Amino acid sequence: MEYSNITLSAGDRVATVRLNRPxxxxxxxxxxxxxxxxxxxxxxxxxxxxxxxxxxxxxGFCAGxxxxxxxxxxxxxxxxxxxxxxxxxALFALESLPIPTIALVHGYALAGGLELMMACDMAIVAExxxxxxxxxxxxxxxxxxxxxxxxxxxGMPRAMELLTxxxxxxxxxxxxxxxxxxxxxxxxxxxxxxSLLAGLRAKSRVGLGLMKSLARSxxxxxxxxxxxxxxxxxxxxxxxxxxPREGIRAFLEKRQPEF
Numbered sequence: 001m002e003y004s005n006i007t008l009s010a011g012d013r014v015a016t017v018r019l020n021r022p023x024x025x026x027x028x029x030x031x032x033x034x035x036x037x038x039x040x041x042x043x044x045x046x047x048x049x050x051x052x053x054x055x056x057x058x059x060g061f062c063a064g065x066x067x068x069x070x071x072x073x074x075x076x077x078x079x080x081x082x083x084x085x086x087x088x089x090a091l092f093a094l095e096s097l098p099i100p101t102i103a104l105v106h107g108y109a110l111a112g113g114l115e116l117m118m119a120c121d122m123a124i125v126a127e128x129x130x131x132x133x134x135x136x137x138x139x140x141x142x143x144x145x146x147x148x149x150x151x152x153x154x155g156m157p158r159a160m161e162l163l164t165x166x167x168x169x170x171x172x173x174x175x176x177x178x179x180x181x182x183x184x185x186x187x188x189x190x191x192x193x194x195s196l197l198a199g200l201r202a203k204s205r206v207g208l209g210l211m212k213s214l215a216r217s218x219x220x221x222x223x224x225x226x227x228x229x230x231x232x233x234x235x236x237x238x239x240x241x242x243x244p245r246e247g248i249r250a251f252l253e254k255r256q257p258e259f
Contacts, residue, residue, distance in 0.1 A: 005032035007057075008039045013050045013201045015043045022058025027066035028112045033086040040093035050208060051200045052101045053193065054094070054120055060107025062116055064134060065143075084143045087112065091119040091144055095216070098209030100200060104193055105171070106186055110134045115144035118153060121212060123180040124192050125171035131179065132168040152219055154178050204243040204259040 007018045017039050019026035026032075043052050056062055065087075073079045094101055094116075103109075103120040111134040117123050125131065133146050141147070142163070150159035154177045161167070171183040184192045200208070210233055218226050238244045243259055250257035 001035060001038045003035045003039070005029070006035045006039060008042065010043075010046065010049055013048060014053060014197055015046065015049045015051070016053045016055065017043075019054075019056040019062055022056075024066060024068075025060045025063035025108060026056040026058065026113070027063050027068075028087065028116070029066040029069050030083060030086060033083075033090045037086070037090040037093045040090070040097060043099070044097055047205065049099060050203060050205055051099055051197060052094075052097060053104055053197075054101065054116065055104040056107070058107075060113075061103070061105040061109045061129070062113030063108050064111030064113050067138070087115075087144045091115060094119045098212065099205060100208060100212060102193065102196065104189060105129050105131065105180070106189060110168070111142070111146075112144050115142065115146050115149070118145070118149045118179070122196070123174070124182050124184065124189060124196065125174055125180040126186040126189055127171045127183045128186065129171035129174070129183075130168040131171065131174045132166065133162050134166050136164055137166040202256065202259070204241075204247070204257075206237070206241055206243055206259075210237060 004020075006020050009016050009018075017036065019032065021027060021029070021032060043049055069083075073083070100122065101120040103117040103123040105117055105123055105125040106129055107126070109117045109125075109129060109131045114131060114133055117131070133142065133150070135142050135146070147163065150162060153159075154162075158177055162169070169177065169179070171180065174180040175183045181196075182192055214226070214230050214233060217229060221229065243257075246259065247257045
């Protein structure tokens with residue numbers, strides 16, 4: 001697929017998807033969603049990549065769904081289920097990637113932009129970013145998972161405040177609420193990102209993927225079932241992958257492992 005609404009690049013064991021509709025604050029139209037899902041599949045297939053960064057071109061991360069496109073949908077309502085399917089398909093494709101994913105957020109992450117941010121495992125945000133769910137402001141409700149992911153992230157009272165009032169959080173508030181990992185002045189976002197990536201590049205891709213999968217399963221499984229799954233997965237990894245042996249040998253030989 002030829003990309004015109006995003007760019008995809010990779011280097012030094014990190015892939016980067018950059019939303020590339022700056023004139024529309026990277027609003028999510030059908031073409032962008034299709035390209036995003038395709039890029040996620042390409043990253044999943046690249047065994048050299050240990051992490052994915054999702055970021056936005058121009059003045060913001062993502063202002064949400066493209067309301068100009070939605071204005072056209074009134075003339076053909078059959079387009080709406082297709083959009084919702086493609087939106088959630090792209091978000092779940094990111095969420096299920098077998099590597100850590102990081103949203104790098106500046107400017108705005110609103111409505112669908114917040115949903116995109118939450119589909120990533122971690123977020124590094126500018127202190128002055130504006131983050132929230134805008135659907136209530138336009139007589140809408142979310143279609144990309146905010147009513148489901150927000151309560152899991154921040155608890156029901158805070159989720160309900162964001163969903164029903166449409167108010168924005170600063171990046172600093174988003175960290176305090178548990179929506180983001182770190183906040184920094186906009187000019188230091190790259191340094192914060194690099195600090196995080198430095199801790200990921202040398203890790204086992206297999207181990208990273210399994211830890212992500214197990215951690216995400218904790219949202220749905222009872223504790224005992226989750227711990228049992230973790231133990232079984234650990235045993236399988238130890239018995240079948242060369243990475244545990246390499247990691248232990250590297251420790252005993254006082255060198256860095258090579259994964």
